[in-house]
Amino acid sequence: MMQIKESDLKVLFSEKQIQNRIKELAKEMNAFYNGEEVYAVCVLKGAVMFATDLVKHLNMPLRMEFIRLSSYGSGTVSSGKVNAVDIKLPDLNNKNVLIIEDIVDKGLTAKFLMDFMECNFKTKSTKFCSLLDKKCTRIVDIEPDYYGFDVDDKFLIGYGLDFDGYFRNLTYIGYADKNLLEQ
Ligand code: IMP
Numbered sequence: 101m102m103q104i105k106e107s108d109l110k111v112l113f114s115e116k117q118i119q120n121r122i123k124e125l126a127k128e129m130n131a132f133y134n135g136e137e138v139y140a141v142c143v144l145k146g147a148v149m150f151a152t153d154l155v156k157h158l159n160m161p162l163r164m165e166f167i168r169l170s171s172y173g174s175g176t177v178s179s180g181k182v183n184a185v186d187i188k189l190p191d192l193n194n195k196n197v198l199i200i201e202d203i204v205d206k207g208l209t210a211k212f213l214m215d216f217m218e219c220n221f222k223t224k225s226t227k228f229c230s231l232l233d234k235k236c237t238r239i240v241d242i243e244p245d246y247y248g249f250d251v252d253d254k255f256l257i258g259y260g261l262d263f264d265g266y267f268r269n270l271t272y273i274g275y276a277d278k279n280l281l282e283q
């Protein structure tokens with residue numbers, strides 16, 4: 101695969117834009133939790149960059165958990181089902197849980213996780229935070245409690261988001277022309 105090069109990407113959100121927005125989100129969260137302890141649950145692999153940057157700006161006692169889900173096969177077309185690769189979590193009863201995702205697209209992953217929390221724990225609160233929100237492609241009725249940016253139906257790459265496993269390490273979020281992705 102891997103037919104696209106970094107030079108094919110157009111920047112959608114620069115490192116500066118992302119980091120500024122993260123600080124704003126953290127400010128909202130710090131106000132909401134008001135010093136109460138939080139369990140941050142990072143959804144691997146996509147949310148790794150966002151989660152690690154976001155938690156640096158959170159000021160309450162905080163513990164981090166990492167779970168791994170996958171819904172994309174290879175390439176840019178969603179398989180339409182959520183695959184729980186590793187979802188071992190500690191006892192989250194009576195805890196404030198903040199789920200951290202990279203992007204809500206169809207909404208299947210977000211719905212799966214919110215249902216999973218509800219079925220398994222009586223949390224004190226469960227909030228869903230996603231860096232990106234692709235509202236236009238939603239097929240289930242779910243909205244993140246916090247999101248960084250509203251995005252169009254483009255396949256986005258960088259800052260945790262991958263194309264065939266590549267480009268997660270970019271500091272910015274970009275996109276490539278559709279014809280390049282479909283080659
Ligand atoms: P959903 O279940 O359709 O909402 O998909 C959510 C997951 O699909 C995200 O956590 C991403 O890992 C992946 N995904 C959706 N859109 C994109 C994209 O534009 N670029 C990279 N990954 C994406």
Ligand code: MG
Binds near residue numbers: 203
């Ligand atoms: Mg993801």
